[in-house]
Amino acid sequence: MNTDATQQEQPGGPAGGWWTEAVIYQIYPRSFADSDGDGMGDLPGITARLGHLTELGVDAVWLSPFYPSPQADAGYDVADYRDVDPLFGRLSDADALIAEARARGLRVIVDLVPNHTSSAHRWFRAALPAGPGSPERARYVFRDGLGPAGDQPPNDWQSVFGGPAWTRVTEPDGRPGQWYLHLFDTGQPDLNWDNPEVREEFLDVLRFWLDRGVDGFRVDVAHGLVKQADLTNWQEPQEILSGNDVAKPRPPMWDQDGVHEVYREWRRLVDSYPGERILVAEAWVEPAERLARYVRPDEMHQAFNFEHLLAAWTAPAQYAVVTRSLEATDAVGAPTTWVLSNHDVVRHASRLGLTTAGGRLNGIGIGDPQPDAAVGLRRARAASLLMLALPGSAYLYQGEELGLPEHTTLPDEARQDPTWERSGHTQRGRDGCRVPLPWEADAPSYGFGPTDASWLPQPPSWAEYALDRQRDVPGSTYEMYRAALRLRREHGLARGPLAWLSTGDEVLAFRNGGLTVLTNFGAAAVPAPTGELLCSSAPLDEDGRVPTDVTVWVRA
Numbered sequence: 001m002n003t004d005a006t007q008q009e010q011p012g013g014p015a016g017g018w019w020t021e022a023v024i025y026q027i028y029p030r031s032f033a034d035s036d037g038d039g040m041g042d043l044p045g046i047t048a049r050l051g052h053l054t055e056l057g058v059d060a061v062w063l064s065p066f067y068p069s070p071q072a073d074a075g076y077d078v079a080d081y082r083d084v085d086p087l088f089g090r091l092s093d094a095d096a097l098i099a100e101a102r103a104r105g106l107r108v109i110v111d112l113v114p115n116h117t118s119s120a121h122r123w124f125r126a127a128l129p130a131g132p133g134s135p136e137r138a139r140y141v142f143r144d145g146l147g148p149a150g151d152q153p154p155n156d157w158q159s160v161f162g163g164p165a166w167t168r169v170t171e172p173d174g175r176p177g178q179w180y181l182h183l184f185d186t187g188q189p190d191l192n193w194d195n196p197e198v199r200e201e202f203l204d205v206l207r208f209w210l211d212r213g214v215d216g217f218r219v220d221v222a223h224g225l226v227k228q229a230d231l232t233n234w235q236e237p238q239e240i241l242s243g244n245d246v247a248k249p250r251p252p253m254w255d256q257d258g259v260h261e262v263y264r265e266w267r268r269l270v271d272s273y274p275g276e277r278i279l280v281a282e283a284w285v286e287p288a289e290r291l292a293r294y295v296r297p298d299e300m301h302q303a304f305n306f307e308h309l310l311a312a313w314t315a316p317a318q319y320a321v322v323t324r325s326l327e328a329t330d331a332v333g334a335p336t337t338w339v340l341s342n343h344d345v346v347r348h349a350s351r352l353g354l355t356t357a358g359g360r361l362n363g364i365g366i367g368d369p370q371p372d373a374a375v376g377l378r379r380a381r382a383a384s385l386l387m388l389a390l391p392g393s394a395y396l397y398q399g400e401e402l403g404l405p406e407h408t409t410l411p412d413e414a415r416q417d418p419t420w421e422r423s424g425h426t427q428r429g430r431d432g433c434r435v436p437l438p439w440e441a442d443a444p445s446y447g448f449g450p451t452d453a454s455w456l457p458q459p460p461s462w463a464e465y466a467l468d469r470q471r472d473v474p475g476s477t478y479e480m481y482r483a484a485l486r487l488r489r490e491h492g493l494a495r496g497p498l499a500w501l502s503t504g505d506e507v508l509a510f511r512n513g514g515l516t517v518l519t520n521f522g523a524a525a526v527p528a529p530t531g532e533l534l535c536s537s538a539p540l541d542e543d544g545r546v547p548t549d550v551t552v553w554v555r556a
Contacts, residue, residue: 019216019278019301019393020335021494022059023485024109026397028343029066029088030074031436031456034449041436043084043093045449047100049439052467056401056478057485060107062218062280064343066094070120072187073161073418074434076111076220077118081205098213107215109280114202115221116188124189129172139198141181141190141227142169153179155231157253158238160184162422165238183224183238183253185418193225193262206269216270216278216301219263222294223283226259228252255285263299278302288328295334302393305337309345310361313352313379315521319503322390326498329392336392340383341400347433350406352379362419363428364408377403378549381477381537382519385551386508388484389517391496396481399437402465403477406432407456414457431456441466475539483535487553491515519551531556 033045043066053061065075066088075085084091101108117124123139130136132144143154145168153166160183167186171177181190191198206217232252250256263279270277281303285291294303311321329336340348345361353376354369364370380403388394410432412420417429435456439447441463445454463469470476488494491513502509506522509529516529525545533540535553546552 017278017301017335018059018107018276021393022107023057023388023394023396023488024060024062025053025056025058026062026064026342026395028064028398028434030064031434031448032398033439034436034445034453037449037451037453039445039449039451039453039455040087041448041455042087043089043097047093047097050097050100050104050106053106054104056482057489058106058396060109060215061101062109062395063111065111065113069118070187072118072185074416076113077116077120077185077188078113079118079120080122081112082208095212102213108213109216109218109278110209110214111220112202112205112217113220114191114193115224116182116184116190119187119189128169131172132178135197137178138195139192141192142178143181143231145179149176150178151176154181156233156235157181157183157231159422160238161419162424162427181227183221185422190227191225193258199262199265203265203269206266210270210273210277214277215275216280218280218282219300220282222263222281222300222303223255223259223285224253225262226256228256255283255290260293260296260299263294267298267300280304288324289331292328292332292334295329296332297334302335302337304339304342304395306339308387309339309341309348313383313521315503315505315508315519318386318519318521319500319508322498326391336390337395338387338390338392339395339397340380340387341397341433342395343397343434344430345433347380347397347400347404347406348383349373349376349380349400349403350408352376352383353405363417363430363432364406365412365415365428365432366409368408368428370408371405373405375549376405377477378538381480382549382551384481385484385535385537385553386517386519388488389493389510389512389515389551389553391494391498391512393494397433399465401478401481402438402467402470404437404462404465407435407459408432409459410435410457416456435459435462438462438466440468480535480537484553487515487534514555516554516556517551518546518554520546520548523548528552529554529556 030041032041033049034041035044066084067078068080068083068085069075069077084094098108127136144150146152153164157165159165165183166179168179169177182188234251278301281294281300283294283303284306291303294300305325308321311317325336350371353371415431417431419427419429435458436448436454444452446466470478493513499511507520509518518529520526525541525547528546531554534555538550541547
């Protein structure tokens, strides 16, 4: 083994708190399980499939939004934060899901979307007729337009989904009037977080769900609530998923210091409840030291580590991101999180099969360069074993335990992501990672529901990934995940500390929890560590060496 690194020890995060070691499984409710056959996943479907999560061995589940919504952005345009959309069931179904999860030893985290509401929210419906200068409009970011007739947007900001970030309204007297800010879709007006009424409303929303027994909140666009006061122009293009380029000034709409006051107040509230409730930041922020500010002791408990998700599949890139992440979070006494896929990015089983450096995040479709499915799955399995051996908390996205690839040939006419339309059909969007799951290879909709209905079409190739084709099959991706989660718990890998053994250009190796973990990024097979092979992302070669794009866990 190349030992060009000293046995440098890195911390594994603070002691205590279930979230510091947890494996948390993301459910996208539309696509997990459909109980009534209408082609849309729902809360009763999730409840009926919770046994899969306990069998897999995760600690908690995070649910993407299920609130009443016009579905302009698949539920991230919330019309009512205190109810369930009829698409997904009723409020009593949410209560039943929480109760069943608790009975199975699973914690439940729900999505909270505080940067914007739906344009169908009662507040925004009241703001339109109330007119300029009204308290109703003060809950949002309304501004007069530029130019003599006010017919130009207040600034040059662009929507993350494409096109201008401002839309002009018609005033009650019928004349063209003010403009409102929407950093995402026109149906998602941004809230004004300088307004005390907005802050109090969300504290009450938090209380509503905490009182119903949820264990925490994943906070959508956590870096976007507060905008620079002067709304200065910003010439750089917006991208659907991008952190802050550290070589440029911080964008005036992202990662403003004022967001931290909000989260300190939220932290005081969740800490007043028993049972260790948590806050998790979706904050696309770089560098790691800036992201770590969100998880200081009096703010959030966790922040998604998107730098890790974005890292190239090379030994130097992986070593750099792991090292930076552990050092940055240790400096503020917080756990590190690790994530490879979610509902916003190309699944890593496809992303890692692309030839482009760093892969592609925002959709793959017909006519685009296609990933190498075999290479992608091989690397995805290796990346997952590498991730699950690291100190801290890990997030899994539904279906990755099956090795699911992106649906890269989804017909364009089936696409529903607003990115596709707002970008003028230049960005495919996120539908390809949101296709309903295959549970049973020979069942209607692969067992997603009792009929063939599916809100997005499932590719024929997915039969081979179905859960019933993988359960109890040695070497399947599903059984690899089950084994890894069991061993992760048995050997305390989440606690660390991690000691680097090799950090060369082709091999990464470290010690953690009495195990040696090695990933081979090079073209040639390398000797396996000495000891008992406990887990491997692919078989060793006939000489007992570790082939390329393979991770092994060995007990000395």
